[in-house]
Amino acid sequence: MNKVTVxxxxxxxxxxxxxxxxxxxxxxxxxFDKCSNPYYHGHNYELIVSVSGDIDPETGYVMDMKxxxxxxxxxxxxxxxxxxxNEQVPEFATRIPxxxxxxxxxxxxxxxHITTAYELSVTLYExxxxxxxxxxxx
Amino acid sequence: MNKVTVxxxxxxxxxxxxxxxxxxxxxxxxxFDKCSNPYYHGHNYELIVSVSGDIDPETGYVMDMKxxxxxxxxxxxxxxxxxxxNEQVPEFATRIPxxxxxxxxxxxxxxxHITTAYELSVTLYExxxxxxxxxxxx
Amino acid sequence: MNKVTVxxxxxxxxxxxxxxxxxxxxxxxxxFDKCSNPYYHGHNYELIVSVSGDIDPETGYVMDMKxxxxxxxxxxxxxxxxxxxNEQVPEFATRIPxxxxxxxxxxxxxxxHITTAYELSVTLYExxxxxxxxxxxx
Amino acid sequence: MNKVTVxxxxxxxxxxxxxxxxxxxxxxxxxFDKCSNPYYHGHNYELIVSVSGDIDPETGYVMDMKxxxxxxxxxxxxxxxxxxxNEQVPEFATRIPxxxxxxxxxxxxxxxHITTAYELSVTLYExxxxxxxxxxxx
Amino acid sequence: MNKVTVxxxxxxxxxxxxxxxxxxxxxxxxxFDKCSNPYYHGHNYELIVSVSGDIDPETGYVMDMKxxxxxxxxxxxxxxxxxxxNEQVPEFATRIPxxxxxxxxxxxxxxxHITTAYELSVTLYExxxxxxxxxxxx
Amino acid sequence: MNKVTVxxxxxxxxxxxxxxxxxxxxxxxxxFDKCSNPYYHGHNYELIVSVSGDIDPETGYVMDMKxxxxxxxxxxxxxxxxxxxNEQVPEFATRIPxxxxxxxxxxxxxxxHITTAYELSVTLYExxxxxxxxxxxx
Numbered sequence: 003m004n005k006v007t008v009x010x011x012x013x014x015x016x017x018x019x020x021x022x023x024x025x026x027x028x029x030x031x032x033x034f035d036k037c038s039n040p041y042y043h044g045h046n047y048e049l050i051v052s053v054s055g056d057i058d059p060e061t062g063y064v065m066d067m068k069x070x071x072x073x074x075x076x077x078x079x080x081x082x083x084x085x086x087x088n089e090q091v092p093e094f095a096t097r098i099p100x101x102x103x104x105x106x107x108x109x110x111x112x113x114x115h116i117t118t119a120y121e122l123s124v125t126l127y128e129x130x131x132x133x134x135x136x137x138x139x140x
Numbered sequence: 141m142n143k144v145t146v147x148x149x150x151x152x153x154x155x156x157x158x159x160x161x162x163x164x165x166x167x168x169x170x171x172f173d174k175c176s177n178p179y180y181h182g183h184n185y186e187l188i189v190s191v192s193g194d195i196d197p198e199t200g201y202v203m204d205m206k207x208x209x210x211x212x213x214x215x216x217x218x219x220x221x222x223x224x225x226n227e228q229v230p231e232f233a234t235r236i237p238x239x240x241x242x243x244x245x246x247x248x249x250x251x252x253h254i255t256t257a258y259e260l261s262v263t264l265y266e267x268x269x270x271x272x273x274x275x276x277x278x
Numbered sequence: 279m280n281k282v283t284v285x286x287x288x289x290x291x292x293x294x295x296x297x298x299x300x301x302x303x304x305x306x307x308x309x310f311d312k313c314s315n316p317y318y319h320g321h322n323y324e325l326i327v328s329v330s331g332d333i334d335p336e337t338g339y340v341m342d343m344k345x346x347x348x349x350x351x352x353x354x355x356x357x358x359x360x361x362x363x364n365e366q367v368p369e370f371a372t373r374i375p376x377x378x379x380x381x382x383x384x385x386x387x388x389x390x391h392i393t394t395a396y397e398l399s400v401t402l403y404e405x406x407x408x409x410x411x412x413x414x415x416x
Numbered sequence: 417m418n419k420v421t422v423x424x425x426x427x428x429x430x431x432x433x434x435x436x437x438x439x440x441x442x443x444x445x446x447x448f449d450k451c452s453n454p455y456y457h458g459h460n461y462e463l464i465v466s467v468s469g470d471i472d473p474e475t476g477y478v479m480d481m482k483x484x485x486x487x488x489x490x491x492x493x494x495x496x497x498x499x500x501x502n503e504q505v506p507e508f509a510t511r512i513p514x515x516x517x518x519x520x521x522x523x524x525x526x527x528x529h530i531t532t533a534y535e536l537s538v539t540l541y542e543x544x545x546x547x548x549x550x551x552x553x554x
Numbered sequence: 555m556n557k558v559t560v561x562x563x564x565x566x567x568x569x570x571x572x573x574x575x576x577x578x579x580x581x582x583x584x585x586f587d588k589c590s591n592p593y594y595h596g597h598n599y600e601l602i603v604s605v606s607g608d609i610d611p612e613t614g615y616v617m618d619m620k621x622x623x624x625x626x627x628x629x630x631x632x633x634x635x636x637x638x639x640n641e642q643v644p645e646f647a648t649r650i651p652x653x654x655x656x657x658x659x660x661x662x663x664x665x666x667h668i669t670t671a672y673e674l675s676v677t678l679y680e681x682x683x684x685x686x687x688x689x690x691x692x
Numbered sequence: 693m694n695k696v697t698v699x700x701x702x703x704x705x706x707x708x709x710x711x712x713x714x715x716x717x718x719x720x721x722x723x724f725d726k727c728s729n730p731y732y733h734g735h736n737y738e739l740i741v742s743v744s745g746d747i748d749p750e751t752g753y754v755m756d757m758k759x760x761x762x763x764x765x766x767x768x769x770x771x772x773x774x775x776x777x778n779e780q781v782p783e784f785a786t787r788i789p790x791x792x793x794x795x796x797x798x799x800x801x802x803x804x805h806i807t808t809a810y811e812l813s814v815t816l817y818e819x820x821x822x823x824x825x826x827x828x829x830x
Contacts, residue, residue, distance in 0.1 A: 003553065003554060004516075004520050004550065004553055004554075005550075005553075005554050006516045006519060006520070006548050006549065006550045007548065007549040007550075008515070008516065008546075008547075008548045009546070009547050009548070009549070010545060010546060011544070011545040011546075012545075013267070013268070015181055015182060015183050015267065016181055016182060017155040017179065017180040017181050017182040017224075018182070020752070022750075033751060033756075034751075035758065036221070036222040037222065039222055039223065039224070039228075041155065041223070041224035041227045041228050042155040042180050042182065042224050043153055043154055043155050043182055043221075043222040043223060043224065044153060044154060044155040044156070044180065044181055044182005044183055045153050045182055045183065045184050046183050046184040046267050046268070057514075057516045057517065057520070060436075061447060061448075061512070061514070062434070062511065062512035062513075062514035062516055062517045063514055063516060064516050064548070066447075067546050068449065083174070083181075084174040084175065084177055084181040085177065085179070085181060086177070086179035086180050086181065089179045090177075090179050097752065098751070098752035099752075100747075100751070100752035100753055101698070102694075102696045102698065102747045102752055102753060102754050103747065103752045105696060106694050106696070106747070129151070129153065129184050130151070130184070130701070131700060131701040131702075132698075132699070132700060132701075132757050133698075133699050134696050134697065134698045134699070134754070135696065135697040135699070136694065136695075136696045136697075139693065139694055139695075140693060140694075140695050141691065141692060142654075142658050142688065142691055142692075143688075143691075143692050144654045144657060144658070144686050144687065144688045145686065145687040145688075146653070146654065146684075146685075146686045147684070147685050147686070147687070148683060148684060149682070149683040149684075150683075158338070160336075171337060172337075173344065195652075195654045195655065195658070198574075199585060199586075199650070199652070200572070200649065200650035200651075200652035200654055200655045201652055201654060202654050202686070204585075205684050206587065235338065236337070236338035237338075238333075238337070238338035238339055239284070240280075240282045240284065240333045240338055240339060240340050241333065241338045243282060244280050244282070244333070268287070269286060269287040269288075270284075270285070270286060270287075270343050271284075271285050272282050272283065272284045272285070272340070273282065273283040273285070274280065274281075274282045274283075277279065277280055277281075278279060278280075278281050289543070289544070291457055291458060291459050291543065292457055292458060293431040293455065293456040293457050293458040294458070296614070298612075309613060310613075311620065312497070312498040313498065315498055315499065315500070315504075317431065317499070317500035317503045317504055318431040318456050318458065318500055319429055319430055319431050319458055319497075319498040319499060319500065320429060320430060320431040320432070320456065320457055320458005320459055321429050321458055321459065321460050322459050322460040322543050322544070359450070359457075360450040360451065360453055360457040361453065361455070361457060362453070362455035362456055362457065365455045366453075366455050373614065374613070374614035375614075376609075376613070376614035376615055377560070378556075378558045378560065378609045378614055378615060378616050379609065379614045381558060382556050382558070382609070405427070405429065405460050406427070406460070406563070407562060407563040407564075408560075408561070408562060408563075408619050409560075409561050410558050410559065410560045410561070410616070411558065411559040411561070412556065412557075412558045412559075415555065415556055415557075416555060416556075416557050417829065417830060418792075418796050418826065418829055418830075419826075419829075419830050420792045420795060420796070420824050420825065420826045421824065421825040421826075422791070422792065422822075422823075422824045423822070423823050423824070423825070424821060424822060425820070425821040425822075426821075471790075471792045471793065471796070474712075475723060475724075475788070475790070476710070476787065476788035476789075476790035476792055476793045477790055477792060478792050478824070480723075481822050482725065565819070565820070567733055567734060567735050567819065568733055568734060569707040569731065569732040569733050569734040570734070588773070588774040589774065591774055591775065591776070591780075593707065593775070593776035593779045593780050594707040594732050594734065594776050595705055595706055595707050595734055595773075595774040595775060595776065596705060596706060596707040596708070596732065596733055596734005596735055597705050597734055597735065597736050598735050598736040598819050598820070635726070635733075636726040636727065636729055636733040637729065637731070637733060638729070638731035638732050638733065641731045642729075642731050681703070681705065681736050682703070682736070
């Protein structure tokens, strides 16, 4: 069989702040530095969602890219774009919105909508110089 | 004379919100749509500062790029990076932080530190798909 | 007044062929080389539409980027995307779809929808290494 | 041993159409949407060919990049560039030229020219937002 | 008439060193800092050559891109690529190879081969963050 | 556990030459072609350092990006940037500075400073079209 990985890039921008309510301001600033700014800062996030599976011999597709594009639109872009992650995205009410945690949350939100015939991997650029990748729990 | 334009790219990220205090929430949302989100959103801003002038025949430089890099660091990056533009940057206390207004503010902040022998132009990418350019008042 | 240029990037892909019906195949191949392939070839075109005008002091916008985005969508993307330029785009029935002619056609299609208070410029990337710019007839 | 992956980027552009002759036009449009346009559309394809192997202690090379560059030129660029994939590339006479099938065809065309001491992987960008990767049959 | 600017990107890499023989080592280091390293350093230079002129109504071209590509190959890439600019490129025997001077030299080398019906502009990226532009003497 | 790969991009430029002292000039030129130029040439190297490990549930970080950024600064950028690799970097006194060997050297220099709880991988772009990846000895 010919297993191919297909990837789709998407984009959203959001405000966030890295801090723990159970830490003092001084401790938050020591650990998270200027990322703990109480007035928030923000990013243009570039997201790559990659799905691996066998090519369907009838269509030549692993997965219709339009299906993947729409999935990202509904579950990620509509939920995160132009939002304050700490205040307006429920998954980050109790989890710090680091790029690492965001990649896990995005993976968790997409996984139920993609059948187990496919592997799923998520790459998230927080800035052009910092990015993370998550391929599921081990 | 050989007039050359030299350009330096820089980067900062920030949170912002587009709205007018003297407008209703409905009016703000009508005009600024999701950019008026009261909880803020944010961007990775890419900045290009361009300076035009004659080549100094002694050094072969129009301007030492290190001087330009440091100027951007002190006057723009230190002032804007990881900040909430509306709440923490005085220039936007009474001016809406659109990309257009930001380009003018950046130009105004840099201009006094560059002698009149040089022309100055500022290009600001708010997202990879939206950008603005300002070359001074006309 | 503060005149600023705002730019919006868009994308479409299309097939085309460079040839003149009134030339022999040999002449077409001599002038247009492999671009004259009778079975067509194609490109991912990257388009930048730039509009220059004064900042509206009330909104801080030169032009609402959403208006510009929608204008490009309706008049350019819907007309060109996934099309054969020679066979399916009326403007190229009698005009060779070179990047140069395409930039002029795009400018001509957008100009009537943007008031004369604004200047308009179009940049079109045919490949990452070849691009053209048109700012109106002189 | 020090196993390193070396990669080389290449570029070609081509026209194609996604459809099955044994399907009705309606069925083709339902499955392949505007990609089934009977007049074709096209793309600038960006290709990355990656070869993994041990560093030759004498030269410090895994493989001479010039050898890899020439291989891609002869077997892929000369065969695909400025072509109509459906009509002019024999491998797609009976196989739909989706990005997935193209990656497999490219891998199949290159594999015989690279000794089994090396692993081979192919990444193909159909657009800046859609790309696929194939590393051989499993 | 429809005046269009057509641009072609090219690439070369080279070693260089910024220094003046008539200055002491200390003075060279004060002015050119680590760029004056006597053992040289180097760059991947990205070059954009832009030519402005009227569209030829017969071909739809301002200039055949292949002509421009070949011109850059013969006069710039063959002369500069994989060279030590100070030691192996005659134009820099007595001129410091700053990006500014390089842009002027490239312009001077190309200008005689492009008729006066066209304007010529040269953009040179020394790094992804530093670039210069020269459009001819004023 | 949620194992995530975090990556940081960095940049340095340097001069180098590919050749073996124990080979004749003719043999060096046969194998390394213009890369063996005795006067050196150079590149802008883009470096991506990737570290894989479990998310720290307290901070939401796999590793503080600032720690990784500083590590690259001290051990790689300060050692390689604006240097002649053959003449001024001890690791290449007896090893040819190919991209492959450079990736191994960079990995070897960083590995002692990153605990064994993390996997380490190094990607090095010599030019935008040529790059290599090394993930440790096998």
